[in-house]
Amino acid sequence: MSDPIDKLLDAAESGKSIIKNRKILHFTYIPDIILHRTSEQEQVTQSLLPILKQSRPSNLLVYGKPGTGKTLVVKKVTSKIQERVEKSNFPIKLVYSNSKEETTLYGLLVSLGRQLDLNEKELPTTGLAISEVFKRLLNKIEQEKLNAIFVIDEIDYLAQLVSKTGKDILYQLTRANERLSQGSLTLVGISNDLTFKEKLDPRVISSLGEEEIVFPNYDVDQIKKILQERIDEAFVENSVEEPALNLCAALAGGEHGDARRAIDLIRVAGEIAERQQSDKVTIEHIREASLKIEENKEEASLKSYPLHEKLVILAIMKAIGSSTGEIYSSYKNLCKIVGRDELTQRRITQMLSEIELSGIITGRLVHQGIHGRTKKYKLTISSEMVKNTFKNDLTLQDIV
CATH class of the missing domain: 1.10.10.10 (Winged helix-like DNA-binding domain superfamily/Winged helix DNA-binding domain)
Known part of the structure; x- marks a missing residue:
């Protein structure tokens, strides 16, 4: 009987793998073409276009359930704008932060500040009042005449980080331009909560929701096409069986059209197949992956x-x-x-x-x-x- 450790190490050394490019199966990967989101890409681009004409875009709020492509589209549009901006002399700064990944409001603002190139001395990681941190962000924008776009993902969590202060910061962010004599600040908020605005201070609603875009859920056929594209790029040819692909799309589409869950499912199934030294991802691997993800879901939910x-x-x-x-x-x-x-x-x-x-x-x-x-x-x-x-x-x- 062969040693199980040697068996796995031999397989790794021989390069036997059905996944040829794992990064394509990670949720942060931005494909060259985002399927089934042409209209949404156009809307986000049109909303932010004024920055290329050297004027301030309106604040933008992007809604949609998890896995509907919101972050993917916003990141792709802003990166395309950044590419064009680098060829001009107009000082634009695009920064991104996720409210859910920051445990404190202070940490979120410091994350934004670091992307504006504020160093530890200018903006220490602890010790300042929230109002002072925000003031230093605005001073940096004004001194360098920056036209900043703050993309805040899962913005619904921002108001929860600290009750009164969180809501106040949201208000200050949406009204920042009233305090700037040079440069500008545009807020792009991304929210999984379709009722997010209903919970906001009325003062914030009018200024935050200057423009809104709602991302609809994907249907099963759309998820299948998204999966097929990822499989073609990430897996060795013919290593995912058609019934496995169909089940994967059905499981993710049956919830609420969550493409991210579908991609996670095919990735975990691929890893299970590799561990079992299988040449193909089968229905059984998809079912095993689904059970594994469900087991980890509650723990991941608590951590998040x-x-x-x-x-x-x-x-x-x-x-x-x-x-x-x-x-x-x-x-x-x-x-x-x-x-x-x-x-x-x-x-x-x-x-x-x-x-x-x-x-x-x-x-x-x-x-x-x-x-x-x-x-x-x-x-x-x-x-x-x-x-x-x-x-x-x-x-x-x-x-x-």
Whole structure:
């Protein structure tokens, strides 16, 4: 019987692999042609065109469910603009940051500042008031007469990073040009939440939503064509069976037309096939990949939540009861422990509904006689999974 380690190492050394270009199966890869998004590419380009004519574009809000190509299109359009800008003397700066990937509002603003070439001395990673960080960003834009476009992905999380300050920063970003005598700032917000604007301060709504573009879901046929294009580039010829491709498209299209999930699914299936030393990706590999992704989904979902949503999940675990009021009381105590300003009870109630949609928690209405009705929540996953997922988060270590 051959040694399993030697078997895998021999295969790696011999170069036997059905995936020839893995980067094409990563969600950050931008293909030369983005299928089924011609209209959306045109709309985003038209919205940002004024920058090439040396004038400020309107603020832009891009909506759509996950995996509908929003970030892909915005990144492609901005990179094409950047290529043309480099040939001119008009000082344009395009910067990108993802609110969900930053654990603090301060970190998000520093990320934007670094892309404006503000160094550690000009913009330290800690120690300044949020208002001072923002002031330094605007000073840099004004001093260098920059025409900046800030692309903020998953912008709905920006308002959640810090309750009042987060909303205030959103307002300041949309009104930044009133404070600039030279240069300009345009905000491009990308949101997975179609109801995002409904939760905004009325002052922000008019200035942020100057232009809006909604990305529709992909259907199964469209996902199949997207997958086929990626397979042709990423896999060795004829190494993905047709029924496997069909199942992959059906599984991703059946949810809500999530092309990113489809690409993840074919990548994981390809990796499973390679480990099994198979020459082809079969239906069985797709099914195995789907189960593997589902197992990791809850943990990944927990990790991806911004701080206050993590605190709400922990509050449900630690609350004396399970009503909204009891959870909010527990949440406030946790905010004190980690030294964060608490959000309002109304916002936490909204947050509970949003987390419930992910399936991490479940809620039920309970009638309390003369006291009316209340909603009670409980975790649908084990407390151990929550603890294991959050234990490496430095902010939450004292709680967990």
